[in-house]
Amino acid sequence: MTTSDAVRSMFDVTDPDCTPKLESHAIATESATTVATTLKALAEPLRLRMLSFIATAPAGEACVCDLAALTDVSQPTVSHHLKVLRDVGVLTSERRGTWVWYRIEPGYRGAVATLLDSFAPAALEAPHRQPVLGGLDDADAVLDRLAAELAASFADVHFDVVQRIVRESYTSLARTAKVSAHLISLAERFARQRLTDTTRDATDSVPQVLFVCVANAGRSQLAAALVRHYAGERITVRSAGSTPAADVHTGVREALADLGTTDAFPKPLTDDAVRAADVVVTMGCGDVCPVLPGIRYEDWLVGDPALASPAGIAAIRDDLDTRVRALLTDLLPDLTLPTT
Template sequence: MTDTALITDAEACAPSTSRAMGRDAATAVAGTLKSLADPLRLRMLSAIAADPRGEACVCDLAELADVSQPTISHHLKVLKETGMLLSERRGTWVYYRIAPARRAAVTALLDAFAPAATLDAITDDAERAEALQAMDGRVTRLAEELADELSDLHRDLVTAIVRESYAGLVRSAKLTRHLIPLTERFARQRLADLTRDRETGVPQVLFVCVANAGRSQLAAAIANRLADGRVIARSAGSTPASEVHPHVRSLLAEIEGTPGAETAFPKPLTDDAVRAADVVVTMGCGDVCPIIPGVRYEDWAVGDPALASPDGVAAIRDDIEGRVRGLLAALADGRNRP
């Protein structure tokens, strides 16, 4: 081997330090993360972010834990010093809100990283990879069966939707043995969205959050139960999780029954779903939804049941149900139809 080859190999193995985070930036980020490395501070940040008023006072946050008000104030001061919060005194109380410059970071932390960190990791990557490798033939057969059944649609369209649906689910699916039936359900939903007649169809609502493992699943289930067929509610996630959170699955069992809860699964957000909806309700997912003419958009600041206590989960459920009732009433008299 020549010296040139040796140098080339060494260069190939060298880390790309030029792409690493700068020292000052790393120091600043580390300081922020250190300020967040406390369960009570994270709960307070979550409560402020989810408050419908966009802010919360010390008296509200004191209910999160059995600690003194000075302790609550100390934790809030730490979050404020790192730039996460802004504060304003009104009378005897101080109100806190998320700093606008940090809102995207807080959303990413609470709606993407935190739920993912609470879910079980896949334990056998080799087994999963082997199962996925054997799945291609089954996906092909599913596409052929659906194309035969839905003969009024072009076969190439059905095949493409089936394969896209599978690809969207496989990125996050935790249990490969369920992928084919989940792919079929997701593909059928997408094909129904593509062929929906907006003028004569039943009103349709799409609930969107980040992981589609909590809020949006719960909202869609409540809406479908209350509407009793007068409105169709669906849900999706901008970055779907591998499974519905256990807290939410137990609530779905109360709302839909055990079979419905067991078959619930996180679904990726698609343009088709947005285009087919009369109303799109975003729930902490930021600006990820495509803006489609003729679709009405609402944003609900709702807490994440995946991160809440049992009492908090019940309160979130009640909050969502109240909002859903208002939305259904508006749809009934045409106020929320585009």
């Protein structure tokens, strides 16, 4: 027997008694995929806390306003996490008035009870490695200096609030960032924007518009760029995503550059932006945006440019252009818009 034959014989299982029958005992591939998707949705500390809160609530349900008290994150962030659990079927939702209420799907109640009452205690008691912290811990000194600089510009805001917004901004961007080289500068821009929104004078004569889509990588960026292009400083414009992407879609960047926007980056939806807005325009992000009194809401059914061809992106831009023009005509009747 040659060496190659000997090697092959080591992996050539021909004995019926030794043939592994894994397929008959293992979970089916399709089932495993479904279960893994659900477990992935559950594998987030805040979502598990929300699930525990809902499971133990006297009425067996909770709304975003209830769950926001669990942590310092904004209500839109809470809504995003709830949407993830709803999308995999663990939660159901029902809108009542201005809020959406969430309950555990009946078919999952037993599984959730097992997770919280049996699996969670076992995981806590079993020996395990402590997670290695990085990211924000490594940037503490830089973030503290950034908070001090911003506090000087926003003297009316308590330093603790400034510091919290700086750290929240950094952390939220770090979750999706592909490259960390410019993360601090992006966090500074995002935190400054949030502080500006937090301190906005409600009597400000300059209208403020917020565009919200899912990834803040296409539609909402284009709409915001069109408003800046036509209205300049006569309107304050923001854009955000319920689940922000790591970067603006490649095909959209050229369209943004044509409108004079070259530094766009995806940002998460925050309460600051919603509360500061006079008009909130949503595009395909469902109920993740809280409905607050005194704010005008619109929902635009606009195509998603994520996978669109250049011609498709051009068509989406044209659709947004028509809608933005109509909005500007309403907000600024005296604004002269160029003819198309």
